[in-house]
Amino acid sequence: MHASLTRQTVPWQAVIALDGVSAERLPAPLADDPRVRTLALPRPVGAACARNLALAQVDTKYTNWADDDDEFTDDAMSLRLNALESAGVGWCAGWSEDLHPDGSTTLWRCPAAPGRHEAGDVWTYWKSPADTIPIGPTTILARTELVRAAPMGGLVQGEDYCTAVGISNLAPGILLPVPVYRYRKHAGQLTAQHGYDELEAAAREHAWQYGRSLRSALRNHPPVGSTIRCATVAPDAHSMRISGPECAMDLVTSVDVEGDPLSDRGTAAGLRIPGRPHGCASSLESCISAGPSAREDAEPTPPVGSADSRVVPRDHEQRSSNSAVR
Numbered sequence: 001m002h003a004s005l006t007r008q009t010v011p012w013q014a015v016i017a018l019d020g021v022s023a024e025r026l027p028a029p030l031a032d033d034p035r036v037r038t039l040a041l042p043r044p045v046g047a048a049c050a051r052n053l054a055l056a057q058v059d060t061k062y063t064n065w066a067d068d069d070d071e072f073t074d075d076a077m078s079l080r081l082n083a084l085e086s087a088g089v090g091w092c093a094g095w096s097e098d099l100h101p102d103g104s105t106t107l108w109r110c111p112a113a114p115g116r117h118e119a120g121d122v123w124t125y126w127k128s129p130a131d132t133i134p135i136g137p138t139t140i141l142a143r144t145e146l147v148r149a150a151p152m153g154g155l156v157q158g159e160d161y162c163t164a165v166g167i168s169n170l171a172p173g174i175l176l177p178v179p180v181y182r183y184r185k186h187a188g189q190l191t192a193q194h195g196y197d198e199l200e201a202a203a204r205e206h207a208w209q210y211g212r213s214l215r216s217a218l219r220n221h222p223p224v225g226s227t228i229r230c231a232t233v234a235p236d237a238h239s240m241r242i243s244g245p246e247c248a249m250d251l252v253t254s255v256d257v258e259g260d261p262l263s264d265r266g267t268a269a270g271l272r273i274p275g276r277p278h279g280c281a282s283s284l285e286s287c288i289s290a291g292p293s294a295r296e297d298a299e300p301t302p303p304v305g306s307a308d309s310r311v312v313p314r315d316h317e318q319r320s321s322n323s324a325v326r
Contacts, residue, residue: 094136111132120168122168134168
């Protein structure tokens with residue numbers, strides 16, 4: 001992951017949370033990189049919690065979750081950043097590829113269709129918990145305020161399913177029909193571990209129900225005291241364009257420093273650092289940013305992409321998918 005970040009065409013920085021381990025265990029390439037900062041946690045708290053704690057250290061406009069054993073395509077950051085800011089939406093995602101041991105790749109087109117999606121649209125492509133997730137969580141570059149509003153779910157696996165449906169429920173976004181992320185397939189990934197399937201169905205059920213409930217709440221139960229203004233078509237109607245803020249983005253990644261990588265999608269990933277028995281899950285969490293840093297101390301703003309009002313998603317039918325379960 002670190003190597004792929006060095007090939008990006010936009011500036012970046014990282015915040016790494018040491019999940020109950022010493023900073024001395026940080027690999028030299030990361031420790032020596034001035035763009036990398038560390039957050040030391042006094043005890044192991046798990047991937048989801050460590051990622052959320054690392055998120056508190058982010059001071060840039062955009063955030064992207066990732067696993068340390070995977071990689072970004074060389075233009076992943078610039079493509080999504082340009083699309084996101086040009087459209088004035090809250091997030092931008094893309095397709096992904098599986099990176100096999102022999103170097104070959106297999107393209108994965110997520111169930112959600114390419115193009116613009118209004119808030120709440122993406123979840124409708126997840127027909128049932130047993131189906132493949134509608135969008136790749138680590139392909140999403142989003143405004144940090146949205147990521148904080150929809151952080152990692154409190155799950156031991158699949159915690160990023162929650163952040164994916166949460167972000168896409170809170171604001172409109174764009175899905176690009178190009179791969180922006182590569183999942184490295186290897187024997188140490190979490191999905192290849194014994195017992196992984198025991199909790200996967202429950203994790204998907206939780207995330208699916210969360211997405212459905214959040215979408216319903218936003219559509220049918222606006223915040224107390226808020227004013228909903230519905231857009232209407234009139235002869236004198238004018239469109240409003242909201243310009244994007246200055247370039248800055250963050251990435252959060254999880255790293256298992258105890259031995260084997262733990263995942264290929266959304267949970268703790270691995271830097272192979274010997275010295276601790278396999279299965280001891282201490283993880284590093286890092287936030288990678290691009291562009292000039294800018295802490296968000298401004299007054300609260302309406303949802304991104306809205307005309308100074310709460311986003312009210314349109315009705316859509318459920319979509320089915322022919323994709324394999326990811």
